Amino acid sequence: MNKEFLDFRSDTVTKPTPGMLDAMMSAKVGDDVFGEDETVHNLETKMAATFHMEEGLFCPSGTMTNQIGIKCFTNPMDEVICDQTAHVYRYEIGGIAFHSAASVRLLYGKRGILTPELIEPEINEDNIHYPNSSLVVLENTVNKGGGACYTLGQIAPIHHLCNVKGLKLHLDGARIFNALVATGDKAAEYGKYFDGISVCLSKGLGAPVGSVLLGSRQTIAKARKIRKAFGGGMRQAGFLAAAGIYALDHHVERLQQDHDHAKELSVALARTSYVKSIMPVETNIVIFEVAAGTAQKIVDQFKEKGLHCNTTSASTIRLVTHLDLTPEMIDRAIDIILHL
Structure with missing residues (x-):
């Protein structure tokens, strides 16, 4: 990556x-x-x-x-x-x-x-x-x-x-x-x-x-x-x-790090104006609903800044954490989320 x-x-x-x-x-x-x-x-x-x-x-x-x-x-x-x-x-x-x-x-x-x-x-x-x-x-x-x-x-x-x-x-x-x-x-x-x-x-x-x-x-x-x-x-x-x-x-015990990273992303998303709601984060998946417009528009804006993710519906977006994402990468992602 x-x-x-x-x-x-x-x-x-x-x-x-x-x-x-x-x-x-x-x-x-x-x-x-x-x-x-x-x-x-x-x-x-x-x-x-x-x-x-x-x-x-x-x-x-x-x-x-x-x-x-x-x-x-x-x-x-x-x-x-x-x-x-x-x-x-x-x-x-x-x-x-x-x-x-x-x-x-x-x-x-x-x-x-x-x-x-x-x-x-x-x-x-x-x-x-x-x-x-x-x-x-x-x-x-x-x-x-x-x-x-x-x-x-x-x-x-x-x-x-x-x-x-x-x-x-x-x-x-x-x-x-x-x-x-x-x-x-x-x-x-x-x-x-x-x-x-x-x-x-x-x-x-x-x-x-x-x-x-x-x-x-x-x-x-x-x-x-x-x-x-x-x-x-x-x-x-x-x-x-x-x-x-x-x-x-x-690679089993280290999954907790992915869960922690997902919670960090969720906290950052909750601070933005373009997020309407976020599903409770229990593991390594974050799904959130956009406040206005289409989810694809937000996904496209993320992509322009180097963060790739997918929509799960016309109004919702999914982020998934994994072992290839280091703490430094999560920090960069949070910076993109907060300054979109």
Whole structure:
């Protein structure tokens, strides 16, 4: 990142650190489709142990792990229950319909956070006219909710409801480690609540590629065949998996710095006249509403000064902090924000 370019568009824009590159270049690899890549196996095993689940499956993207998970837990003509802001609904190009031939029941949680009280009335009864409600999907953190977090205390009653009603529960955990750092909850506790967990390595953790789907041994066996059908069987993927292992070992605790940086940006934005409101900042995402005009106009003005970010609607803008943004860069960004 050069001095003129402060990139707040996403935490996916990071480059591998020198230590991560060294780990990638020294990885022991083999043909993973034949089950012979030692480093991929080590990543899958490490991630499964972290969340106290039986097995893991390394995939190229979080979209793939989410869509494989949904396909594992649904049948054609089933229905998936999720929030209307959910990534699996808004940003995975209709994959639920395309891959799984399932419909979607959209709920309206506060900043994308669902509750049993919201979910239970939307579970279909057994009726020839209705799709079978088979799966609930939660997102942690909620991207469109400004990085809002579920705690395990909020997840447990949703799990209980799904268990009583016979539904599966899947977690889009694209930024789950951000949530864990923010809430203080333990990753190992998650395994008893979810049938499937998708964990992204290429966002806050800073790996260049990849996500891991976690589940039971039976689920991952099914998922591995679905991954092959999706074209996601990689060969010497250990070079990429090594980056994920390095990220788990070195880049989790430092996420607190990203959260602190996001709060600093939020404080600065609150001092300006062009900001109408700011979502509460819990993790590394800042979403704010402009006071007048269009959000794109503000984004364009930021860009002229060397700060890159994106709109999330005609009136809202998102900034995302990450490991490539140093404290000095945050200071420069704050100066741009205050003097726009």
